[in-house]
Amino acid sequence: MSIDITTAAKVAKLARIRVEEEDLAALAQDFNAILGFIEQLNELDVDDVEPMTSVTPMRLKRREDVVTDGNQQAKVLANAPDAREGFFAVPKVVE
């Protein structure tokens, strides 16, 4: 499978990373090199194999369904690029 410029642009959009028009060709080339390498996986017959979900078999722990943390508004906001009146601030979302 070969990735063209349109697909590269679509992937960049999905990843929410701006890529300039003139850089798309090089990006598509990188994708193709990596995906070409990954293609080797098709040599294997994996029809009867279960995909791995956990590398070490373990049962997830359970705990009481209660609030154990919180009331840290100042700490949560401390690293925000723009915080106002106790909220994260972003550009206008709805016109």
Next chain:
Amino acid sequence: MSELNRMTIAEARDALRKGDVTSVELTEACLSAIAGAGALGAFVHHTPDLAMERARAADARLKDGNAPAMCGIPVGIKDLFCTEGVPSQAASRILEGFRPEYESTVSGQLRDAGAVMLGKLNMDEFAMGSSNETSVYGPAVNPWRAEGSDAALTPGGSSGGSASAVAADLCLAATGTDTGGSIRQPAAFTGTVGLKPTYGRCSRWGIVAFASSLDQAGPMTKTVRDAAIMGAAMMGHDPKDSTSADLAVPDFEAMLTGDIRGKVIGIPREYRMDGMPAEIEKLWTDGAAMLKDAGAELRDISLPHTKYALPAYYVIAPAEASSNLARYDGVRFGYRAKLEQGDGVTEMYEKTRAEGFGAEVKRRVMIGTYVLSAGFYDAYYNRARKVRALIKRDFDEVFAAGIDGILTPATPSAAFELGKEHTDPVEMYLNDVFTVTVNLAGLPGVAVPTGLDGRGLPLGLQLIGRPWEEGDLLNTAYALEQAAGFVAKPGKWW
């Protein structure tokens, strides 16, 4: 006592208890070594005041008795660990200015044991790289140089700053993290010891996530004994990481007898790669002979899916990365791009991520986005997870057949030059060819320095152990270390 910074953890621990040295003296020696080692680019955030404060507290605690082994030991912390009030950037522009309000579990355990943090260490951006060249700070430099050359060499990656700092005696030990070989490859490139524990041994809480099903923290030290001491202090169950194992951490140091008689060591034939340099081949053969002389039985084994480990890794790791790195959106922490009039929230995301991430990180996030996208999920991601199951099964089978440990080269070459043009991204990925299987199978692995190449650069071997048996693994590593007698140090040029 001069050059206290050259001590091992074990030596310093004993000297602290005898009162021959104080943590303040050890810390001052390291801080002065760091101040003179700017050329190595190993430390990227310096915390001398905090270090001195902790050293004084450690000395008081040592005086009271009953202090843990790591009390008063000066260490460096990889920039990937969140450290309270101290910049923690994962070597990325997108986390510029980020000062966590909390401490990672692993660095917190070291802090609570009395270890003295000297500062934060350089690394590849988000731990994605094998040469430390993707760092926003610029690369860390290997203190080792080839004979007759002053070319700057890579300390490896992603834990390049950690390896460089330990090899150059800027600290007694450092933390690293390993997703595909990021502890073991830099250790091998710098003549140091690097342990990647079994997946689930060290809590991942508070460590900036790259690929959550593969990431493990571990110690980077001067000796195997130090890896046993520091490793035990880093491990243990943490309710804040649901994949953290609720298992007791044994006293690894007490297990270092050097007696490996009767142990069965597997030599996997698939690791004999085409075009493997003769020096690596010889290192491996010599290492096997050392273990045999120490009383171990060598056995040829087969791990038939080895060849598929790297391609599976380059689906799984980017897929998890694309998901983990979605949090860097310019809203809650770190960098936000300057916006133009009329830019909305989508432009904010796209510009922030374009300006905040480096080229390799963007490449991997987008590859991950692609392999997870509708229509390709089964063909790439699910297939890679199936291949991962086969790779793990290979190991399960040899362990079930009585293999106690596996010996392989740690890297396909010695440290290479910084600044070489890498036109093909896949070329750099091959650095992890011997280490990446271990992450995919969740096993413990350790790199031990065992020799020098023809140009006087260190080379290491890797030992792989059964899950949760770091103690046995470290004991085999200890026997190898004793037999190899690696004592070389880089000549000081910095």
